[in-house]
Amino acid sequence: MEDDFDIAVANVDALPAHIYRDDSSSSVNLLEKFSNIPLRIRGRAEAWEVPRDQIKLASKIGEGTGGVVYLCRWRGLDCAAKLLSTASKVSVEYHDMINEISTISHLRHPNLVLFLGACTVSEPLLILSEYMAGGSLEDRFDLKKKQLGRPWKPSRIQAINWCMDLSRAVCFLHNCTTPIIHRDLKPANLLLSENDHLKVSDFGLCKTLAKVKEDGTPYTMTGCTGTKRYMAPEVVLSQPDYDEKVDIYSMAMIFWYIFKGERPFNLIEPQLISLLTSSRGLRPDSRAIGWPELEELVECMWAENPKLRPSAVEIVSKLKVMQSAANASSEDAKVTCKCKFNCVVQ
Incomplete structure (x- = not known):
């Protein structure tokens, strides 16, 4: 039986060929198509959903509105884990983090903190990123x-x-x-x-x-x-x-x-x-x-x-x-x- 992931991938695969043309209108249409896919499914499709048990939290290194940041260990690498401090899915903080994951999961640049993955399937939401040893x-x-x-x-x-x-x-x-x-x-x-x-x-x-x-x-x-x-x-x-x-x-x-x-x-x-x-x-x-x-x-x-x-x-x-x-x-x-x-x- 097909799960949500298979259905989502099939929907993307079924996009008409013209959608992949290298023009701005096609690019916008394609982005809109992907943005409608639930985040938990995109995480699997784009290979950034991380099994929570692979992340070993250590000391707290920061705290802000709605979130706490920990130094953590993941696959032999020192990383930073940002955890949502509220479980409410109707809170502003929850939607902020969803917005953040949705955006940074597509971005790569030497002057942006590197996004490594996220945990979105279960609570609390977690963003995994490179550890910046110099602080803010x-x-x-x-x-x-x-x-x-x-x-x-x-x-x-x-x-x-x-x-x-x-x-x-x-x-x-x-x-x-x-x-x-x-x-x-x-x-x-x-x-x-x-x-x-x-x-x-x-x-x-x-x-x-x-x-x-x-x-x-x-x-x-x-x-x-x-x-x-x-x-x-x-x-x-x-x-x-x-x-x-x-x-x-x-x-x-x-x-x-x-x-x-x-x-x-x-x-x-x-x-x-x-x-x-x-x-x-x-x-x-x-x-x-x-x-x-x-x-x-x-x-x-x-x-x-x-x-x-x-x-x-x-x-x-x-x-x-x-x-x-x-x-x-x-x-x-x-x-x-x-x-x-x-x-x-x-």
Whole structure:
């Protein structure tokens, strides 16, 4: 007797030949066809459904709205396991995680945290991803500040490299066949590898632009206090037609954070931030970045009018020039001593 899996595969196999033609309308139709297949069945068809007994949970390494993250062991590999903290299938958190699995299971990019699999057949929902040993960008800045007793600023090369990593990830997302809007970019969602490469995580709010809670009230972003510092004015004002430029605004605030070493609007009450940025046009002082070319770019990125903000492709192009200049400047600053070891001194 055929099960759900066999029926789903048969339905896909039965798609007419023209659906596979290499044109945009066919691609959209094919994506819509697959999106209607239940997630638990897609997991088997796409080979990412993981047997729960293969995952050995260890220590808790993080916790957020609706989810707990554990260091775990899976098939000889250290991984991160994100578990849903509520079993309710009508909760916002449940639908966020379903949305995240549905999206990231198709995405592969060097600057996105690698999705390894998920457990969707039984409860609780679980997302398995690569373990990022460097923690979050926010944790790095907080730790350095605690160690130094003052805000920490990374080197210019390190800072521009992180900005480039973020920009490449967003450029990839915005240029997918069906563009993906992250909608919750902030330092807590940017993770660092053991080699300090930056990758984007947490896709629970991506792409879904008109979400509401079960009771019909407007949906709020995760971790409002932290998120509002990076939230575009059009999102704050609940404008229904905002687009991928909301991510560009968030990136501008993150760039400022990386170069300044402090959270935007750190001295302003959290509940006032969204009002001042959306209705009063308040922005951080771009001069704190200390790099005129980047200051000009950031000012364009957080422009009030989304149409005036550059695309992610344009940002990557401009950052490449700045990155090359920073590397060249670093090389010029190196001095080789005259000892037999040819030491390089900064």
